[in-house]
Amino acid sequence: MLHRNAPLSETGRLRLAICVVDDGWPLRRAAERFQVSPTTAKRWSDRYRELGAAGMVDRSSRPHSSPRQTPTRTERRIIKVRLARRWGPARIGYFLSLNPATVHRVLTRFGLARLAHLDRATGRVIRRYEHERPGDLIHVDIKKLGNIPDGGGHKTHGRAAGSRNSTRSAPVANNATTKRAKLGYAYLHNAVDDHSRLAYTEILLDETKESATAFWIRARAFFAAAGVTVSRVLTDNGSCYRSHLFRDTLAETGVVHKRTRPYRPQTNGKVERYNRTLMDEWAYARAYASEQQRRDALAGWLHTYNHHRAHTALGGQPPASRVPNLTGQNS
Structure with a gap:
Protein backbone atom coordinates (compact mmCIF):
# COMPACT_ATOMS: atom_id res chain seq x y z
CA MET A 1 0.00 0.00 0.00
CA LEU A 2 1.35 3.43 -0.94
CA HIS A 3 2.26 5.84 1.85
CA ARG A 4 0.88 9.37 1.74
CA ASN A 5 4.11 10.96 0.41
CA ALA A 6 4.84 8.37 -2.29
CA PRO A 7 5.73 10.24 -5.55
CA LEU A 8 4.66 7.38 -7.82
CA SER A 9 1.52 5.31 -8.00
CA GLU A 10 1.38 2.11 -10.07
CA THR A 11 0.25 4.20 -13.05
CA GLY A 12 3.10 6.67 -12.52
CA ARG A 13 5.65 3.86 -12.34
CA LEU A 14 4.36 2.44 -15.61
CA ARG A 15 4.55 5.80 -17.36
CA LEU A 16 8.13 6.31 -16.12
CA ALA A 17 9.16 2.82 -17.29
CA ILE A 18 7.57 3.33 -20.73
CA CYS A 19 9.47 6.60 -21.15
CA VAL A 20 12.78 4.86 -20.39
CA VAL A 21 12.27 1.47 -22.05
CA ASP A 22 9.95 2.20 -24.98
CA ASP A 23 10.69 5.86 -25.73
CA GLY A 24 14.43 5.76 -24.96
CA TRP A 25 14.61 8.52 -22.39
CA PRO A 26 17.82 8.73 -20.33
CA LEU A 27 17.36 7.68 -16.71
CA ARG A 28 18.26 11.12 -15.35
CA ARG A 29 15.82 12.88 -17.64
CA ALA A 30 12.99 10.47 -16.69
CA ALA A 31 13.87 10.74 -12.99
CA GLU A 32 13.76 14.53 -13.16
CA ARG A 33 10.47 14.48 -15.06
CA PHE A 34 8.78 12.23 -12.49
CA GLN A 35 10.47 13.80 -9.42
CA VAL A 36 12.31 10.64 -8.27
CA SER A 37 15.94 9.60 -7.98
CA PRO A 38 17.77 7.92 -10.90
CA THR A 39 18.04 4.80 -8.74
CA THR A 40 14.25 4.62 -8.43
CA ALA A 41 13.85 5.23 -12.16
CA LYS A 42 16.25 2.35 -12.90
CA ARG A 43 14.44 0.00 -10.50
CA TRP A 44 11.04 0.45 -12.16
CA SER A 45 12.41 0.40 -15.70
CA ASP A 46 14.28 -2.86 -14.95
CA ARG A 47 11.13 -4.44 -13.55
CA TYR A 48 9.22 -3.31 -16.62
CA ARG A 49 11.74 -5.01 -18.90
CA GLU A 50 11.51 -8.21 -16.87
CA LEU A 51 7.80 -8.43 -15.97
CA GLY A 52 6.00 -5.80 -18.01
CA ALA A 53 3.12 -3.84 -16.48
CA ALA A 54 2.61 -6.57 -13.84
CA GLY A 55 5.95 -5.63 -12.27
CA MET A 56 4.70 -2.19 -11.23
CA VAL A 57 2.92 -3.44 -8.09
CA ASP A 58 4.48 -3.38 -4.63
CA ARG A 59 6.28 -6.50 -3.48
CA SER A 60 6.24 -7.91 0.02
CA SER A 61 8.96 -6.56 2.26
CA ARG A 62 9.20 -9.91 4.04
CA PRO A 63 12.75 -11.32 3.82
CA HIS A 64 13.38 -14.50 1.84
CA SER A 65 14.94 -16.11 4.91
CA SER A 66 14.79 -15.36 8.64
CA PRO A 67 17.80 -16.94 10.34
CA ARG A 68 16.79 -15.46 13.72
CA GLN A 69 13.23 -16.79 13.62
CA THR A 70 12.03 -18.65 16.70
CA PRO A 71 13.15 -22.31 16.48
CA LEU A 118 -12.32 -20.09 22.27
CA ASP A 119 -14.67 -22.40 24.09
CA ARG A 120 -13.40 -22.53 27.67
CA ALA A 121 -14.43 -26.14 28.13
CA THR A 122 -12.76 -27.61 25.02
CA GLY A 123 -10.29 -24.97 23.84
CA ARG A 124 -11.75 -25.17 20.34
CA VAL A 125 -12.73 -22.18 18.24
CA ILE A 126 -16.36 -21.26 18.88
CA ARG A 127 -18.49 -21.98 15.85
CA ARG A 128 -20.61 -18.94 15.20
CA TYR A 129 -23.67 -19.04 13.01
CA GLU A 130 -26.56 -16.88 11.94
CA HIS A 131 -29.76 -17.99 10.28
CA GLU A 132 -30.66 -16.39 6.98
CA ARG A 133 -34.15 -15.08 7.73
CA PRO A 134 -36.00 -13.68 10.77
CA GLY A 135 -38.00 -16.41 12.48
CA ASP A 136 -35.81 -19.31 11.35
CA LEU A 137 -34.74 -19.70 14.99
CA ILE A 138 -35.88 -17.97 18.18
CA HIS A 139 -33.70 -18.29 21.29
CA VAL A 140 -35.74 -18.49 24.51
CA ASP A 141 -34.40 -18.36 28.07
CA ILE A 142 -35.21 -17.27 31.64
CA LYS A 143 -33.07 -14.94 33.77
CA LYS A 144 -33.60 -14.86 37.55
CA LEU A 145 -33.24 -11.42 39.14
CA GLY A 146 -33.52 -10.34 42.77
CA ASN A 147 -36.13 -7.71 43.58
CA ILE A 148 -35.25 -4.24 44.87
CA PRO A 149 -36.61 -3.24 48.31
CA ASP A 150 -38.86 -0.18 48.58
CA GLY A 151 -36.71 2.88 49.11
CA GLY A 152 -33.78 1.38 47.23
CA GLY A 153 -31.07 -1.09 48.05
CA HIS A 154 -27.31 -0.83 48.47
CA LYS A 155 -26.84 0.91 45.11
CA THR A 156 -28.94 3.81 46.38
CA HIS A 157 -27.89 4.03 50.04
CA GLY A 158 -24.56 2.26 50.17
CA ARG A 159 -23.80 -1.24 51.35
CA ALA A 160 -24.47 -0.76 55.09
CA ALA A 161 -27.64 1.35 54.82
CA GLY A 162 -28.93 -0.70 51.90
CA SER A 163 -28.60 -3.89 53.91
CA ARG A 164 -30.61 -2.40 56.77
CA ASN A 165 -33.26 -1.28 54.30
CA SER A 166 -33.65 -4.82 52.97
CA THR A 167 -34.05 -6.52 56.38
CA ARG A 168 -36.91 -6.73 58.86
CA SER A 169 -37.14 -7.76 62.49
CA ALA A 170 -37.90 -11.43 62.82
CA PRO A 171 -37.64 -12.90 66.32
CA VAL A 172 -35.96 -16.28 66.46
CA ALA A 173 -34.79 -18.52 69.30
CA ASN A 174 -32.90 -15.87 71.26
CA ASN A 175 -35.34 -13.07 70.29
CA ALA A 176 -32.39 -10.84 69.47
CA THR A 177 -31.40 -11.40 65.87
CA THR A 178 -32.84 -10.35 62.56
CA LYS A 179 -32.94 -12.01 59.20
CA ARG A 180 -33.13 -10.67 55.68
CA ALA A 181 -36.57 -9.92 54.33
CA LYS A 182 -37.87 -12.26 51.67
CA LEU A 183 -37.99 -9.82 48.80
CA GLY A 184 -38.38 -12.56 46.24
CA TYR A 185 -37.24 -12.76 42.66
CA ALA A 186 -38.32 -11.56 39.26
CA TYR A 187 -38.12 -14.01 36.37
CA LEU A 188 -37.23 -12.43 33.05
CA HIS A 189 -38.59 -14.53 30.21
CA ASN A 190 -36.69 -13.58 27.06
CA ALA A 191 -37.03 -14.41 23.36
CA VAL A 192 -34.44 -13.28 20.80
CA ASP A 193 -34.57 -13.77 17.04
CA ASP A 194 -31.37 -15.38 15.75
CA HIS A 195 -31.13 -13.38 12.50
CA SER A 196 -32.23 -9.91 13.55
CA ARG A 197 -31.63 -10.02 17.35
CA LEU A 198 -35.14 -8.62 17.77
CA ALA A 199 -36.00 -9.20 21.43
CA TYR A 200 -39.13 -9.62 23.54
CA THR A 201 -39.04 -9.68 27.35
CA GLU A 202 -41.60 -10.09 30.10
CA ILE A 203 -41.19 -10.03 33.90
CA LEU A 204 -43.16 -12.90 35.47
CA LEU A 205 -43.55 -14.27 38.97
CA ASP A 206 -42.10 -17.73 38.35
CA GLU A 207 -40.61 -20.10 35.80
CA THR A 208 -43.28 -22.81 35.79
CA LYS A 209 -44.44 -24.55 32.65
CA GLU A 210 -47.67 -22.53 32.67
CA SER A 211 -45.79 -19.22 32.81
CA ALA A 212 -43.22 -20.28 30.18
CA THR A 213 -45.96 -21.47 27.82
CA ALA A 214 -48.10 -18.35 28.26
CA PHE A 215 -45.02 -16.21 27.66
CA TRP A 216 -44.24 -18.03 24.43
CA ILE A 217 -47.78 -17.50 23.15
CA ARG A 218 -47.42 -13.75 23.69
CA ALA A 219 -43.87 -13.72 22.29
CA ARG A 220 -45.03 -15.49 19.13
CA ALA A 221 -47.78 -12.89 18.75
CA PHE A 222 -45.16 -10.13 19.11
CA PHE A 223 -43.00 -11.60 16.35
CA ALA A 224 -46.05 -12.20 14.16
CA ALA A 225 -47.04 -8.53 14.51
CA ALA A 226 -43.56 -7.65 13.22
CA GLY A 227 -44.06 -9.86 10.19
CA VAL A 228 -41.83 -12.65 11.52
CA THR A 229 -43.07 -16.23 11.08
CA VAL A 230 -41.42 -18.49 13.65
CA SER A 231 -40.36 -21.94 12.49
CA ARG A 232 -38.01 -23.11 15.25
CA VAL A 233 -37.41 -22.40 18.94
CA LEU A 234 -34.22 -23.17 20.89
CA THR A 235 -34.29 -23.49 24.68
CA ASP A 236 -32.20 -25.04 27.42
CA ASN A 237 -33.27 -28.15 29.33
CA GLY A 238 -35.22 -26.43 32.09
CA SER A 239 -38.18 -28.37 33.43
CA CYS A 240 -40.67 -25.85 32.06
CA TYR A 241 -39.31 -26.38 28.54
CA ARG A 242 -39.31 -30.17 28.88
CA SER A 243 -42.96 -30.20 29.86
CA HIS A 244 -45.68 -31.68 27.66
CA LEU A 245 -47.57 -28.39 27.85
CA PHE A 246 -44.75 -26.38 26.29
CA ARG A 247 -44.04 -29.09 23.71
CA ASP A 248 -47.67 -29.43 22.65
CA THR A 249 -48.18 -25.67 22.45
CA LEU A 250 -45.30 -25.35 19.96
CA ALA A 251 -46.45 -28.40 18.01
CA GLU A 252 -49.95 -26.97 17.57
CA THR A 253 -48.54 -24.04 15.61
CA GLY A 254 -46.04 -26.08 13.62
CA VAL A 255 -43.00 -24.74 15.49
CA VAL A 256 -40.06 -27.13 15.88
CA HIS A 257 -38.65 -27.28 19.41
CA LYS A 258 -34.89 -27.78 19.78
CA ARG A 259 -33.00 -28.01 23.07
CA THR A 260 -29.34 -27.41 23.84
CA ARG A 261 -27.02 -30.14 25.01
CA PRO A 262 -26.93 -30.38 28.81
CA TYR A 263 -24.43 -27.97 30.44
CA ARG A 264 -23.80 -26.19 27.11
CA PRO A 265 -25.27 -22.67 27.47
CA GLN A 266 -22.99 -21.54 24.61
CA THR A 267 -25.40 -23.17 22.15
CA ASN A 268 -28.03 -20.65 23.22
CA GLY A 269 -25.42 -17.91 23.23
CA LYS A 270 -27.42 -15.15 21.57
CA VAL A 271 -30.04 -15.01 24.29
CA GLU A 272 -27.35 -15.48 26.96
CA ARG A 273 -25.57 -12.42 25.55
CA TYR A 274 -28.87 -10.56 25.49
CA ASN A 275 -29.32 -11.42 29.20
CA ARG A 276 -25.97 -9.83 29.94
CA THR A 277 -26.87 -6.70 27.98
CA LEU A 278 -30.19 -6.56 29.82
CA MET A 279 -28.41 -6.65 33.16
CA ASP A 280 -25.76 -4.08 32.23
CA GLU A 281 -27.97 -1.55 30.46
CA TRP A 282 -31.29 -1.87 32.30
CA ALA A 283 -31.30 -3.89 35.55
CA TYR A 284 -28.06 -2.48 37.01
CA ALA A 285 -27.68 0.63 34.84
CA ARG A 286 -28.71 3.02 37.62
CA ALA A 287 -29.85 3.07 41.22
CA TYR A 288 -33.60 2.43 41.30
CA ALA A 289 -35.66 3.51 44.29
CA SER A 290 -37.96 0.50 44.06
CA GLU A 291 -38.62 -2.67 42.12
CA GLN A 292 -41.61 -1.05 40.43
CA GLN A 293 -39.47 1.82 39.17
CA ARG A 294 -37.09 -0.65 37.57
CA ARG A 295 -39.94 -2.59 35.97
CA ASP A 296 -41.47 0.61 34.60
CA ALA A 297 -38.16 1.36 32.84
CA LEU A 298 -38.11 -1.96 30.97
CA ALA A 299 -40.53 -1.04 28.17
CA GLY A 300 -38.56 2.08 27.24
CA TRP A 301 -35.25 0.24 27.31
CA LEU A 302 -36.64 -2.60 25.19
CA HIS A 303 -37.88 -0.13 22.56
CA THR A 304 -34.45 1.50 22.48
CA TYR A 305 -32.77 -1.88 22.12
CA ASN A 306 -34.97 -2.96 19.22
CA HIS A 307 -35.20 0.34 17.34
CA HIS A 308 -32.25 2.58 18.19
CA ARG A 309 -29.37 0.83 19.96
CA ALA A 310 -26.41 0.02 17.69
CA HIS A 311 -25.72 -3.72 17.69
CA THR A 312 -22.12 -4.77 17.03
CA ALA A 313 -23.17 -8.05 15.39
CA LEU A 314 -25.35 -6.09 12.93
CA GLY A 315 -22.71 -3.65 11.76
CA GLY A 316 -23.84 -0.90 14.13
CA GLN A 317 -27.52 -1.12 13.10
CA PRO A 318 -30.45 -1.85 15.47
CA PRO A 319 -32.47 -5.10 15.20
CA ALA A 320 -35.33 -3.18 13.56
CA SER A 321 -33.13 -2.69 10.48
CA ARG A 322 -33.39 -6.43 9.76
CA VAL A 323 -37.14 -6.68 10.29
CA PRO A 324 -38.70 -4.51 7.56
CA ASN A 325 -42.27 -4.81 8.87
CA LEU A 326 -41.49 -4.20 12.56
CA THR A 327 -43.48 -0.95 12.60
CA GLY A 328 -46.25 -2.34 10.42
CA GLN A 329 -45.53 -0.12 7.43
CA ASN A 330 -45.83 -3.05 4.99
CA SER A 331 -49.03 -4.55 6.38
Whole structure:
Protein backbone atom coordinates (compact mmCIF):
# COMPACT_ATOMS: atom_id res chain seq x y z
CA MET A 1 0.00 0.00 0.00
CA LEU A 2 1.35 3.43 -0.94
CA HIS A 3 2.26 5.84 1.85
CA ARG A 4 0.88 9.37 1.74
CA ASN A 5 4.11 10.96 0.41
CA ALA A 6 4.84 8.37 -2.29
CA PRO A 7 5.73 10.24 -5.55
CA LEU A 8 4.66 7.38 -7.82
CA SER A 9 1.52 5.31 -8.00
CA GLU A 10 1.38 2.11 -10.07
CA THR A 11 0.25 4.20 -13.05
CA GLY A 12 3.10 6.67 -12.52
CA ARG A 13 5.65 3.86 -12.34
CA LEU A 14 4.36 2.44 -15.61
CA ARG A 15 4.55 5.80 -17.36
CA LEU A 16 8.13 6.31 -16.12
CA ALA A 17 9.16 2.82 -17.29
CA ILE A 18 7.57 3.33 -20.73
CA CYS A 19 9.47 6.60 -21.15
CA VAL A 20 12.78 4.86 -20.39
CA VAL A 21 12.27 1.47 -22.05
CA ASP A 22 9.95 2.20 -24.98
CA ASP A 23 10.69 5.86 -25.73
CA GLY A 24 14.43 5.76 -24.96
CA TRP A 25 14.61 8.52 -22.39
CA PRO A 26 17.82 8.73 -20.33
CA LEU A 27 17.36 7.68 -16.71
CA ARG A 28 18.26 11.12 -15.35
CA ARG A 29 15.82 12.88 -17.64
CA ALA A 30 12.99 10.47 -16.69
CA ALA A 31 13.87 10.74 -12.99
CA GLU A 32 13.76 14.53 -13.16
CA ARG A 33 10.47 14.48 -15.06
CA PHE A 34 8.78 12.23 -12.49
CA GLN A 35 10.47 13.80 -9.42
CA VAL A 36 12.31 10.64 -8.27
CA SER A 37 15.94 9.60 -7.98
CA PRO A 38 17.77 7.92 -10.90
CA THR A 39 18.04 4.80 -8.74
CA THR A 40 14.25 4.62 -8.43
CA ALA A 41 13.85 5.23 -12.16
CA LYS A 42 16.25 2.35 -12.90
CA ARG A 43 14.44 0.00 -10.50
CA TRP A 44 11.04 0.45 -12.16
CA SER A 45 12.41 0.40 -15.70
CA ASP A 46 14.28 -2.86 -14.95
CA ARG A 47 11.13 -4.44 -13.55
CA TYR A 48 9.22 -3.31 -16.62
CA ARG A 49 11.74 -5.01 -18.90
CA GLU A 50 11.51 -8.21 -16.87
CA LEU A 51 7.80 -8.43 -15.97
CA GLY A 52 6.00 -5.80 -18.01
CA ALA A 53 3.12 -3.84 -16.48
CA ALA A 54 2.61 -6.57 -13.84
CA GLY A 55 5.95 -5.63 -12.27
CA MET A 56 4.70 -2.19 -11.23
CA VAL A 57 2.92 -3.44 -8.09
CA ASP A 58 4.48 -3.38 -4.63
CA ARG A 59 6.28 -6.50 -3.48
CA SER A 60 6.24 -7.91 0.02
CA SER A 61 8.96 -6.56 2.26
CA ARG A 62 9.20 -9.91 4.04
CA PRO A 63 12.75 -11.32 3.82
CA HIS A 64 13.38 -14.50 1.84
CA SER A 65 14.94 -16.11 4.91
CA SER A 66 14.79 -15.36 8.64
CA PRO A 67 17.80 -16.94 10.34
CA ARG A 68 16.79 -15.46 13.72
CA GLN A 69 13.23 -16.79 13.62
CA THR A 70 12.03 -18.65 16.70
CA PRO A 71 13.15 -22.31 16.48
CA THR A 72 10.51 -24.82 15.43
CA ARG A 73 10.86 -26.71 18.72
CA THR A 74 10.08 -23.55 20.71
CA GLU A 75 7.10 -22.78 18.48
CA ARG A 76 5.71 -26.24 19.15
CA ARG A 77 6.08 -25.75 22.89
CA ILE A 78 4.22 -22.43 22.68
CA ILE A 79 1.36 -23.98 20.71
CA LYS A 80 1.20 -26.98 23.04
CA VAL A 81 0.89 -24.78 26.14
CA ARG A 82 -1.68 -22.58 24.43
CA LEU A 83 -3.92 -25.50 23.46
CA ALA A 84 -3.48 -27.39 26.72
CA ARG A 85 -3.84 -24.52 29.21
CA ARG A 86 -5.39 -21.72 27.13
CA TRP A 87 -3.08 -19.04 28.48
CA GLY A 88 -2.36 -15.65 26.96
CA PRO A 89 1.02 -14.57 25.47
CA ALA A 90 2.25 -12.98 28.71
CA ARG A 91 1.67 -16.04 30.90
CA ILE A 92 3.06 -18.42 28.27
CA GLY A 93 6.13 -16.19 27.97
CA TYR A 94 6.79 -16.27 31.71
CA PHE A 95 6.25 -20.03 31.81
CA LEU A 96 8.67 -20.74 28.93
CA SER A 97 11.11 -17.89 29.73
CA LEU A 98 10.28 -16.12 26.46
CA ASN A 99 9.42 -12.57 25.56
CA PRO A 100 5.60 -12.26 25.44
CA ALA A 101 5.94 -10.38 22.14
CA THR A 102 7.69 -13.43 20.67
CA VAL A 103 4.87 -15.68 21.89
CA HIS A 104 2.29 -13.35 20.38
CA ARG A 105 4.06 -13.37 17.00
CA VAL A 106 4.16 -17.17 17.00
CA LEU A 107 0.46 -17.44 17.87
CA THR A 108 -0.38 -14.93 15.14
CA ARG A 109 1.76 -16.73 12.58
CA PHE A 110 -0.11 -19.98 13.14
CA GLY A 111 -3.52 -18.29 13.09
CA LEU A 112 -4.58 -19.31 16.59
CA ALA A 113 -7.80 -17.61 17.70
CA ARG A 114 -7.96 -15.04 20.45
CA LEU A 115 -8.82 -16.50 23.83
CA ALA A 116 -12.14 -14.66 23.73
CA HIS A 117 -13.04 -16.72 20.67
CA LEU A 118 -12.32 -20.09 22.27
CA ASP A 119 -14.67 -22.40 24.09
CA ARG A 120 -13.40 -22.53 27.67
CA ALA A 121 -14.43 -26.14 28.13
CA THR A 122 -12.76 -27.61 25.02
CA GLY A 123 -10.29 -24.97 23.84
CA ARG A 124 -11.75 -25.17 20.34
CA VAL A 125 -12.73 -22.18 18.24
CA ILE A 126 -16.36 -21.26 18.88
CA ARG A 127 -18.49 -21.98 15.85
CA ARG A 128 -20.61 -18.94 15.20
CA TYR A 129 -23.67 -19.04 13.01
CA GLU A 130 -26.56 -16.88 11.94
CA HIS A 131 -29.76 -17.99 10.28
CA GLU A 132 -30.66 -16.39 6.98
CA ARG A 133 -34.15 -15.08 7.73
CA PRO A 134 -36.00 -13.68 10.77
CA GLY A 135 -38.00 -16.41 12.48
CA ASP A 136 -35.81 -19.31 11.35
CA LEU A 137 -34.74 -19.70 14.99
CA ILE A 138 -35.88 -17.97 18.18
CA HIS A 139 -33.70 -18.29 21.29
CA VAL A 140 -35.74 -18.49 24.51
CA ASP A 141 -34.40 -18.36 28.07
CA ILE A 142 -35.21 -17.27 31.64
CA LYS A 143 -33.07 -14.94 33.77
CA LYS A 144 -33.60 -14.86 37.55
CA LEU A 145 -33.24 -11.42 39.14
CA GLY A 146 -33.52 -10.34 42.77
CA ASN A 147 -36.13 -7.71 43.58
CA ILE A 148 -35.25 -4.24 44.87
CA PRO A 149 -36.61 -3.24 48.31
CA ASP A 150 -38.86 -0.18 48.58
CA GLY A 151 -36.71 2.88 49.11
CA GLY A 152 -33.78 1.38 47.23
CA GLY A 153 -31.07 -1.09 48.05
CA HIS A 154 -27.31 -0.83 48.47
CA LYS A 155 -26.84 0.91 45.11
CA THR A 156 -28.94 3.81 46.38
CA HIS A 157 -27.89 4.03 50.04
CA GLY A 158 -24.56 2.26 50.17
CA ARG A 159 -23.80 -1.24 51.35
CA ALA A 160 -24.47 -0.76 55.09
CA ALA A 161 -27.64 1.35 54.82
CA GLY A 162 -28.93 -0.70 51.90
CA SER A 163 -28.60 -3.89 53.91
CA ARG A 164 -30.61 -2.40 56.77
CA ASN A 165 -33.26 -1.28 54.30
CA SER A 166 -33.65 -4.82 52.97
CA THR A 167 -34.05 -6.52 56.38
CA ARG A 168 -36.91 -6.73 58.86
CA SER A 169 -37.14 -7.76 62.49
CA ALA A 170 -37.90 -11.43 62.82
CA PRO A 171 -37.64 -12.90 66.32
CA VAL A 172 -35.96 -16.28 66.46
CA ALA A 173 -34.79 -18.52 69.30
CA ASN A 174 -32.90 -15.87 71.26
CA ASN A 175 -35.34 -13.07 70.29
CA ALA A 176 -32.39 -10.84 69.47
CA THR A 177 -31.40 -11.40 65.87
CA THR A 178 -32.84 -10.35 62.56
CA LYS A 179 -32.94 -12.01 59.20
CA ARG A 180 -33.13 -10.67 55.68
CA ALA A 181 -36.57 -9.92 54.33
CA LYS A 182 -37.87 -12.26 51.67
CA LEU A 183 -37.99 -9.82 48.80
CA GLY A 184 -38.38 -12.56 46.24
CA TYR A 185 -37.24 -12.76 42.66
CA ALA A 186 -38.32 -11.56 39.26
CA TYR A 187 -38.12 -14.01 36.37
CA LEU A 188 -37.23 -12.43 33.05
CA HIS A 189 -38.59 -14.53 30.21
CA ASN A 190 -36.69 -13.58 27.06
CA ALA A 191 -37.03 -14.41 23.36
CA VAL A 192 -34.44 -13.28 20.80
CA ASP A 193 -34.57 -13.77 17.04
CA ASP A 194 -31.37 -15.38 15.75
CA HIS A 195 -31.13 -13.38 12.50
CA SER A 196 -32.23 -9.91 13.55
CA ARG A 197 -31.63 -10.02 17.35
CA LEU A 198 -35.14 -8.62 17.77
CA ALA A 199 -36.00 -9.20 21.43
CA TYR A 200 -39.13 -9.62 23.54
CA THR A 201 -39.04 -9.68 27.35
CA GLU A 202 -41.60 -10.09 30.10
CA ILE A 203 -41.19 -10.03 33.90
CA LEU A 204 -43.16 -12.90 35.47
CA LEU A 205 -43.55 -14.27 38.97
CA ASP A 206 -42.10 -17.73 38.35
CA GLU A 207 -40.61 -20.10 35.80
CA THR A 208 -43.28 -22.81 35.79
CA LYS A 209 -44.44 -24.55 32.65
CA GLU A 210 -47.67 -22.53 32.67
CA SER A 211 -45.79 -19.22 32.81
CA ALA A 212 -43.22 -20.28 30.18
CA THR A 213 -45.96 -21.47 27.82
CA ALA A 214 -48.10 -18.35 28.26
CA PHE A 215 -45.02 -16.21 27.66
CA TRP A 216 -44.24 -18.03 24.43
CA ILE A 217 -47.78 -17.50 23.15
CA ARG A 218 -47.42 -13.75 23.69
CA ALA A 219 -43.87 -13.72 22.29
CA ARG A 220 -45.03 -15.49 19.13
CA ALA A 221 -47.78 -12.89 18.75
CA PHE A 222 -45.16 -10.13 19.11
CA PHE A 223 -43.00 -11.60 16.35
CA ALA A 224 -46.05 -12.20 14.16
CA ALA A 225 -47.04 -8.53 14.51
CA ALA A 226 -43.56 -7.65 13.22
CA GLY A 227 -44.06 -9.86 10.19
CA VAL A 228 -41.83 -12.65 11.52
CA THR A 229 -43.07 -16.23 11.08
CA VAL A 230 -41.42 -18.49 13.65
CA SER A 231 -40.36 -21.94 12.49
CA ARG A 232 -38.01 -23.11 15.25
CA VAL A 233 -37.41 -22.40 18.94
CA LEU A 234 -34.22 -23.17 20.89
CA THR A 235 -34.29 -23.49 24.68
CA ASP A 236 -32.20 -25.04 27.42
CA ASN A 237 -33.27 -28.15 29.33
CA GLY A 238 -35.22 -26.43 32.09
CA SER A 239 -38.18 -28.37 33.43
CA CYS A 240 -40.67 -25.85 32.06
CA TYR A 241 -39.31 -26.38 28.54
CA ARG A 242 -39.31 -30.17 28.88
CA SER A 243 -42.96 -30.20 29.86
CA HIS A 244 -45.68 -31.68 27.66
CA LEU A 245 -47.57 -28.39 27.85
CA PHE A 246 -44.75 -26.38 26.29
CA ARG A 247 -44.04 -29.09 23.71
CA ASP A 248 -47.67 -29.43 22.65
CA THR A 249 -48.18 -25.67 22.45
CA LEU A 250 -45.30 -25.35 19.96
CA ALA A 251 -46.45 -28.40 18.01
CA GLU A 252 -49.95 -26.97 17.57
CA THR A 253 -48.54 -24.04 15.61
CA GLY A 254 -46.04 -26.08 13.62
CA VAL A 255 -43.00 -24.74 15.49
CA VAL A 256 -40.06 -27.13 15.88
CA HIS A 257 -38.65 -27.28 19.41
CA LYS A 258 -34.89 -27.78 19.78
CA ARG A 259 -33.00 -28.01 23.07
CA THR A 260 -29.34 -27.41 23.84
CA ARG A 261 -27.02 -30.14 25.01
CA PRO A 262 -26.93 -30.38 28.81
CA TYR A 263 -24.43 -27.97 30.44
CA ARG A 264 -23.80 -26.19 27.11
CA PRO A 265 -25.27 -22.67 27.47
CA GLN A 266 -22.99 -21.54 24.61
CA THR A 267 -25.40 -23.17 22.15
CA ASN A 268 -28.03 -20.65 23.22
CA GLY A 269 -25.42 -17.91 23.23
CA LYS A 270 -27.42 -15.15 21.57
CA VAL A 271 -30.04 -15.01 24.29
CA GLU A 272 -27.35 -15.48 26.96
CA ARG A 273 -25.57 -12.42 25.55
CA TYR A 274 -28.87 -10.56 25.49
CA ASN A 275 -29.32 -11.42 29.20
CA ARG A 276 -25.97 -9.83 29.94
CA THR A 277 -26.87 -6.70 27.98
CA LEU A 278 -30.19 -6.56 29.82
CA MET A 279 -28.41 -6.65 33.16
CA ASP A 280 -25.76 -4.08 32.23
CA GLU A 281 -27.97 -1.55 30.46
CA TRP A 282 -31.29 -1.87 32.30
CA ALA A 283 -31.30 -3.89 35.55
CA TYR A 284 -28.06 -2.48 37.01
CA ALA A 285 -27.68 0.63 34.84
CA ARG A 286 -28.71 3.02 37.62
CA ALA A 287 -29.85 3.07 41.22
CA TYR A 288 -33.60 2.43 41.30
CA ALA A 289 -35.66 3.51 44.29
CA SER A 290 -37.96 0.50 44.06
CA GLU A 291 -38.62 -2.67 42.12
CA GLN A 292 -41.61 -1.05 40.43
CA GLN A 293 -39.47 1.82 39.17
CA ARG A 294 -37.09 -0.65 37.57
CA ARG A 295 -39.94 -2.59 35.97
CA ASP A 296 -41.47 0.61 34.60
CA ALA A 297 -38.16 1.36 32.84
CA LEU A 298 -38.11 -1.96 30.97
CA ALA A 299 -40.53 -1.04 28.17
CA GLY A 300 -38.56 2.08 27.24
CA TRP A 301 -35.25 0.24 27.31
CA LEU A 302 -36.64 -2.60 25.19
CA HIS A 303 -37.88 -0.13 22.56
CA THR A 304 -34.45 1.50 22.48
CA TYR A 305 -32.77 -1.88 22.12
CA ASN A 306 -34.97 -2.96 19.22
CA HIS A 307 -35.20 0.34 17.34
CA HIS A 308 -32.25 2.58 18.19
CA ARG A 309 -29.37 0.83 19.96
CA ALA A 310 -26.41 0.02 17.69
CA HIS A 311 -25.72 -3.72 17.69
CA THR A 312 -22.12 -4.77 17.03
CA ALA A 313 -23.17 -8.05 15.39
CA LEU A 314 -25.35 -6.09 12.93
CA GLY A 315 -22.71 -3.65 11.76
CA GLY A 316 -23.84 -0.90 14.13
CA GLN A 317 -27.52 -1.12 13.10
CA PRO A 318 -30.45 -1.85 15.47
CA PRO A 319 -32.47 -5.10 15.20
CA ALA A 320 -35.33 -3.18 13.56
CA SER A 321 -33.13 -2.69 10.48
CA ARG A 322 -33.39 -6.43 9.76
CA VAL A 323 -37.14 -6.68 10.29
CA PRO A 324 -38.70 -4.51 7.56
CA ASN A 325 -42.27 -4.81 8.87
CA LEU A 326 -41.49 -4.20 12.56
CA THR A 327 -43.48 -0.95 12.60
CA GLY A 328 -46.25 -2.34 10.42
CA GLN A 329 -45.53 -0.12 7.43
CA ASN A 330 -45.83 -3.05 4.99
CA SER A 331 -49.03 -4.55 6.38
